[in-house]
Amino acid sequence: MLSALILIPFIGAGLLAVLPNRFSSSQVKWVAIAIASLAFVVNIIVGYQFDPNQISFQFEEVIPWIDGIGFNYHLGIDGLSLSLLFLNSFLTVLALMSSDRDLPRPRLYYALMLLINVGVSGAFIAQDLLLFFLFYELEIIPLYLLIAIWGGKRRAYAATKFLIYTAVSGILILAAFLGIAFLSGANTFDYETLRSAGLPFEIQLVLLIALLIGFGIKIPVFPFHTWLPDAHVEASTPVSMLLAGVLLKLGTYGLLRFGLGLFLEAWSYLAPWLAVAAAISALYGASCAIAQQDMKKVVAYSSIGHMAFILLSLAATTRLSIIATICQTIAHGLISALLFFLVGVVYKKTGSRDVNQLRGLLNPERGLPVTGSLTILAAMASAGIPGMVGFVAEFLVFRGSFPIFPIPTLFCMVGTGLTAVYFLLMINRVFFGRLSDMVTYLPPVGWGDRVPAIALSIIIFILGIQPNWMVRWSEAQVGRLIAPETVAQVTVLNPKGD
Amino acid sequence: MDVVTLASQLNAGTIIPEGIVTLTLLVVLVGDLIAGRKSASWLPYVAIVGLLGAIAALFVQWNGTSDTIAFLGAFNGDALSIVFRGIVVLSTIITVLVSISYVRQSGTSLSEFLSILLAATIGGMFLCGASELVTVFIALETLSIASYLMTGYTKGDVRSNEAALKYLLIGAASSAVFLYGASLLYGLAGGETQLDRIGIALSQIETPAIAPVVALVFVICGIAFKLSAAPFHQWTPDVYEGSPTPVVAFLSVGSKAAGFAFAVRMLVTAFGSLTEQWHFIFAALAVLSMILGNAVALAQTSMKRLLAYSSIAQAGFVLIGLIAGTESGYASVIFYLFAYLFMNLGGFACVILFSLRTGTDRISDYAGLYQKDPLLTLTLSICLLSLGGIPPFVGFFGKIYLFWAGWQAELYGLVLLGLITSVISIYYYIRVVKMMVVKEPHEMSETVKNYPEVSWNLPGMRPLQVGIVLALVATSLVGILANPPIDLAKASVQRSPILQASISPAKEVAVSRFAPVQSSEFRVQN
Amino acid sequence: MDLAHGVQLVSFGILAAIAIVAALGVVLLQNIVYSAFLLGGVFASMAGMYLLLNGDFVAAAQLIIYVGAVNVLILFGIMLVNKQQDFPAIKGMWIRKGATALVGAGLLVLLAGTIVTTPWAISTATPTGDGSTLKIGEHFFSDFLLPFELASVLLLIAMVGAIVLARREFVPEDTPTTEEELAFKLPERPRETAAIAGGSQTSPE
Numbered sequence A: 001m002l003s004a005l006i007l008i009p010f011i012g013a014g015l016l017a018v019l020p021n022r023f024s025s026s027q028v029k030w031v032a033i034a035i036a037s038l039a040f041v042v043n044i045i046v047g048y049q050f051d052p053n054q055i056s057f058q059f060e061e062v063i064p065w066i067d068g069i070g071f072n073y074h075l076g077i078d079g080l081s082l083s084l085l086f087l088n089s090f091l092t093v094l095a096l097m098s099s100d101r102d103l104p105r106p107r108l109y110y111a112l113m114l115l116i117n118v119g120v121s122g123a124f125i126a127q128d129l130l131l132f133f134l135f136y137e138l139e140i141i142p143l144y145l146l147i148a149i150w151g152g153k154r155r156a157y158a159a160t161k162f163l164i165y166t167a168v169s170g171i172l173i174l175a176a177f178l179g180i181a182f183l184s185g186a187n188t189f190d191y192e193t194l195r196s197a198g199l200p201f202e203i204q205l206v207l208l209i210a211l212l213i214g215f216g217i218k219i220p221v222f223p224f225h226t227w228l229p230d231a232h233v234e235a236s237t238p239v240s241m242l243l244a245g246v247l248l249k250l251g252t253y254g255l256l257r258f259g260l261g262l263f264l265e266a267w268s269y270l271a272p273w274l275a276v277a278a279a280i281s282a283l284y285g286a287s288c289a290i291a292q293q294d295m296k297k298v299v300a301y302s303s304i305g306h307m308a309f310i311l312l313s314l315a316a317t318t319r320l321s322i323i324a325t326i327c328q329t330i331a332h333g334l335i336s337a338l339l340f341f342l343v344g345v346v347y348k349k350t351g352s353r354d355v356n357q358l359r360g361l362l363n364p365e366r367g368l369p370v371t372g373s374l375t376i377l378a379a380m381a382s383a384g385i386p387g388m389v390g391f392v393a394e395f396l397v398f399r400g401s402f403p404i405f406p407i408p409t410l411f412c413m414v415g416t417g418l419t420a421v422y423f424l425l426m427i428n429r430v431f432f433g434r435l436s437d438m439v440t441y442l443p444p445v446g447w448g449d450r451v452p453a454i455a456l457s458i459i460i461f462i463l464g465i466q467p468n469w470m471v472r473w474s475e476a477q478v479g480r481l482i483a484p485e486t487v488a489q490v491t492v493l494n495p496k497g498d
Numbered sequence B: 001m002d003v004v005t006l007a008s009q010l011n012a013g014t015i016i017p018e019g020i021v022t023l024t025l026l027v028v029l030v031g032d033l034i035a036g037r038k039s040a041s042w043l044p045y046v047a048i049v050g051l052l053g054a055i056a057a058l059f060v061q062w063n064g065t066s067d068t069i070a071f072l073g074a075f076n077g078d079a080l081s082i083v084f085r086g087i088v089v090l091s092t093i094i095t096v097l098v099s100i101s102y103v104r105q106s107g108t109s110l111s112e113f114l115s116i117l118l119a120a121t122i123g124g125m126f127l128c129g130a131s132e133l134v135t136v137f138i139a140l141e142t143l144s145i146a147s148y149l150m151t152g153y154t155k156g157d158v159r160s161n162e163a164a165l166k167y168l169l170i171g172a173a174s175s176a177v178f179l180y181g182a183s184l185l186y187g188l189a190g191g192e193t194q195l196d197r198i199g200i201a202l203s204q205i206e207t208p209a210i211a212p213v214v215a216l217v218f219v220i221c222g223i224a225f226k227l228s229a230a231p232f233h234q235w236t237p238d239v240y241e242g243s244p245t246p247v248v249a250f251l252s253v254g255s256k257a258a259g260f261a262f263a264v265r266m267l268v269t270a271f272g273s274l275t276e277q278w279h280f281i282f283a284a285l286a287v288l289s290m291i292l293g294n295a296v297a298l299a300q301t302s303m304k305r306l307l308a309y310s311s312i313a314q315a316g317f318v319l320i321g322l323i324a325g326t327e328s329g330y331a332s333v334i335f336y337l338f339a340y341l342f343m344n345l346g347g348f349a350c351v352i353l354f355s356l357r358t359g360t361d362r363i364s365d366y367a368g369l370y371q372k373d374p375l376l377t378l379t380l381s382i383c384l385l386s387l388g389g390i391p392p393f394v395g396f397f398g399k400i401y402l403f404w405a406g407w408q409a410e411l412y413g414l415v416l417l418g419l420i421t422s423v424i425s426i427y428y429y430i431r432v433v434k435m436m437v438v439k440e441p442h443e444m445s446e447t448v449k450n451y452p453e454v455s456w457n458l459p460g461m462r463p464l465q466v467g468i469v470l471a472l473v474a475t476s477l478v479g480i481l482a483n484p485p486i487d488l489a490k491a492s493v494q495r496s497p498i499l500q501a502s503i504s505p506a507k508e509v510a511v512s513r514f515a516p517v518q519s520s521e522f523r524v525q526n
Numbered sequence C: 001m002d003l004a005h006g007v008q009l010v011s012f013g014i015l016a017a018i019a020i021v022a023a024l025g026v027v028l029l030q031n032i033v034y035s036a037f038l039l040g041g042v043f044a045s046m047a048g049m050y051l052l053l054n055g056d057f058v059a060a061a062q063l064i065i066y067v068g069a070v071n072v073l074i075l076f077g078i079m080l081v082n083k084q085q086d087f088p089a090i091k092g093m094w095i096r097k098g099a100t101a102l103v104g105a106g107l108l109v110l111l112a113g114t115i116v117t118t119p120w121a122i123s124t125a126t127p128t129g130d131g132s133t134l135k136i137g138e139h140f141f142s143d144f145l146l147p148f149e150l151a152s153v154l155l156l157i158a159m160v161g162a163i164v165l166a167r168r169e170f171v172p173e174d175t176p177t178t179e180e181e182l183a184f185k186l187p188e189r190p191r192e193t194a195a196i197a198g199g200s201q202t203s204p205e
Helices: A002-017 A025-049 A079-097 A106-125 A129-138 A140-150 A155-183 A191-195 A201-218 A227-234 A237-262 A264-291 A295-316 A319-350 A369-383 A389-401 A406-431 A451-465 A475-482 A484-489 B003-010 B012-041 B043-062 B079-105 B110-129 B133-151 B158-188 B195-203 B211-227 B235-242 B245-270 B272-297 B303-324 B327-358 B374-388 B394-408 B412-437 B461-477 B483-494 B497-502 B505-512 B516-525 C003-028 C032-052 C056-081 C093-117 C129-140 C145-166 C179-184 C190-198
Strands: A058-066 A071-077
Touching: A002 A025, A002 A058, A002 A071, A002 A079, A002 A106, A025 A079, A025 A106, A058 B483, A071 A079, A071 A106, A071 A129, A079 A106, A079 A237, A079 A319, A079 A451, A079 A475, A106 A129, A106 A140, A106 A237, A129 A140, A129 A155, A129 A237, A129 B394, A140 A155, A140 A237, A140 B412, A155 A201, A155 A227, A155 A237, A155 B394, A155 B412, A191 A237, A201 A237, A201 A264, A227 A237, A227 A295, A237 A264, A237 A295, A237 A319, A264 A295, A264 A406, A295 A319, A295 A389, A295 A406, A319 A369, A319 A389, A319 A451, A319 A475, A369 A389, A369 A406, A369 A451, A389 A406, A389 A451, B012 B043, B012 B079, B012 B110, B012 C145, B043 B079, B043 B110, B079 B110, B079 B245, B079 B327, B079 B461, B079 B483, B110 B133, B110 B245, B110 C145, B133 B158, B133 B195, B133 B211, B133 B245, B133 C145, B158 B195, B158 B211, B158 B235, B195 B245, B195 B272, B211 B245, B211 B272, B211 C093, B235 B245, B235 B303, B245 B272, B245 B303, B245 B327, B245 B497, B272 B303, B272 B412, B272 B497, B303 B327, B303 B394, B303 B412, B327 B374, B327 B394, B327 B461, B327 B483, B374 B394, B374 B412, B374 B461, B394 B412, B394 B461, B483 B497, C003 C032, C032 C056, C056 C129
Parallel strands: none
Antiparallel strands: A058 A071
């Protein structure tokens, strides 16, 4: 069942690559969407059959791959993986839908998009460290090509930067994984086996630092973040959506699953520093976002700031804060994807993303009223206005982390406040005011450009009103992550945090 | 000693694969003499059939008897040698496939090329199993002289001449140094030439003497030249750039594999008592090769020079497995060479095809190739990415296994350096991929704009296509089906007595020190 | 020390002196013809050494092959080419020469030290004397059979290679006819070859 989640897009990508030339770009697009939707349907079936009360991994599949080094094709999900899987399949479908209809070289493009889906899904369900690493690396080259071929002006630079940063992050992770596998003497890469291998504290610390830097590049945490704004600015809209929506989540997922899961002792030792790093990242992201002229850069830096909240709540390591992590991961995935999508629509219709040039786009006749309204909504969600998913997530993050790290949490709260500032600045300049007379009529926004945004907005609302749905798969299993020996005592928490 | 007892002692069945290749060589030479120019159409297939026959014979031997020592100790056809001989023969088969059209286009005669290539193969195969100094030297020279000849095969090309001369001079010098080292060994062992007896003699020298170390250094000079490990790599870029590309393909894989087999056998048997010393020297070679090969490759503009430096770097990676000196260390060397066979030969096959169609091998001339030749672009991209260690291609698994084995043997520094340098290598491999795939139609190079219509019907092109597709399929799928080849590599290590004797018990203890329970359980499961 | 030992020692001294002086001459003399002749001297004194060691067959082989064939071939090569070329003096050549001498001297000291300090395992077998030819033959057909046979492959391929390198190439009879084949006949690397002929391009390292 889980293999299908990998195989469907993988085979689909191969299929797309060999599709005859006579298919037009939009036909290829529909085929790709069909494949991605099929994967999404499978995902829904998995979610339906998933038993939220069972604590161990479910749907496990184990096939020995290389006996000699203890490497198995071992898949399995728990609630954490499942929610991220959903996010991934859903955003992939939306990203495919929001791709240009007359894209050049469509077959390669859609094949690469599906390959990214393969890599991310695989990483979320891999229960073997090497298998996770394989999928983690698998997504690099497609993303590199997607940025380098369909990107903006400085795409070559941005793509290479992305490649180098991610490759470095990859080797750090691999080194840490090799270290775990050997120093524990287990001679296997199986996650569950390694979890029970108690390593000496010093070794844990060294390995954890390697993992932290490795995943920190991916998240990205200040000062390893410089690849992200470049990559976002140069990438096309759907790629940005995927990048912010799910690819960055690989970093936080990795930290939660492997950093926290395998090195609990060292993790709690380093947690105060992580909280400080998160606070710096949050403030840095927010203050950089204020200074940006390019709408996409604003969103990109805001992404850095919001990813830092995930790190903060990871550092806190209480049951509540881990739930907050999941919520914030999903919330950020949805909101940033929506924001990137809307910025993409603005760019497509006006040809500019410069906040100094754009004015009055909210003009109901000649402007982009629907897009504008949705942007305001997304900005509100991002800033944590109640009623939307962003509020729930951020509230949980701060509620969960405050008792543990009061001061970093306060700084992060300042970061949230700044979110409102920079998004309002941006919206004020871009959407309000008088629409320049130079612009007569902007091209109309078709339904193709509305459906993904509306779908995302609806979900943002629904989850804001009913946040239980976000965590209903995972709450039973959260305890297991932070305290492996107290599995039996897990009680279902109230996700609202009171 | 009469003839009958002698014949029974020789155990000549061990060299049946080599015999088949020799026979093929003779058929190729005589066939060309009888049939003349027309024979060029069928001679390559004769060669391939002969080589496949050799593979079949190797396969039979794999399941065959346990008595592997032949010719009164001159040759040891153990499992290790069988695997390495298989790699050499496979690389020759692919080289033959990709060389047919190249040799035709270069206006030189095919049959002589094939016979020299087959002679190099024979030399390489004997080198894989030679366990006696004289045999080692003759096999080494057969391989070397045939390589020099092939390097200078296109006489009309100034660069080929230059390459051949350089290769000859440096090669002869390194052979001479090796020979001096061998003579020291002969003296130290009291007139013994068989490697195992030399090993016994060396281990009995009690007082710390300098002579064994000098002999070791000199022998390693000869070996490192064949492996093109830095700092014995200087010939590599010039020779790779100048010589005919199919020859380079063979040198980079077949010759190198034979060199590794020779290195394992020589160092493990003869220098068993100096293990620490040769581990140290090889660690230095590995560090230099990985750093230098990967760093200099960044600046290359010619595809063949790029592959030359990349092959230096790859030799450095493989050395990690050799230094590990454990069962999985040796097995990872074998598996990586097996992987390297396909990905590197695939890369060279693409370079050959491109240069046949356009007459150039500058990296910038590959710009925008995807529009004109998707198969070539796909294969070259996959082979290069696999060399860079990107999943899910075979190179990823090869590297993981190597690094795993190195880490298991507690070579943390080397493995970390290997990881870092492989990131560098991704950068220069992706540069070529970017050139081919990313460039827009208007950025297409002049060469690609004039790219001829893709047609596989021209003479000699069909085998080239077969070679390319074979490499493509193997590079993409062997990784996913990595278990059988790795089992094979491990079995070959387990079934080779010389390696079993050398795998030091101390190391095994060191590995299992942390958790003896788990690791013993693990062994039981296997 | 009896007379035989004395004669042996004196002959060794003379042969060694000839070998060293001649070898130095090979390396140091400017005229290549002199060097070639002196190389013959080195080979001949080596043959003398083999004689001293009771290796009469090896000595004869050394004379016939190295002096008679290899050295003569070298002389033929030099005389056939007969190209006088004045090389421009390289600045600071003495540094290179000095460094080379230093390295050479260091290597000499190392190897000499090795030879002196090593407890060589000296073979106890009695010298065969006149029977050495027989002994070599026996070895060739017993424990050295494989290298002996392999050497025949080596010689065969060396011969083939020599012919390939030496023979004159004929232009292929079939001339390209179609447009496609013409495009296909491009020689590899025309650009680089042309650049080398022009001597303008420097290959990047």
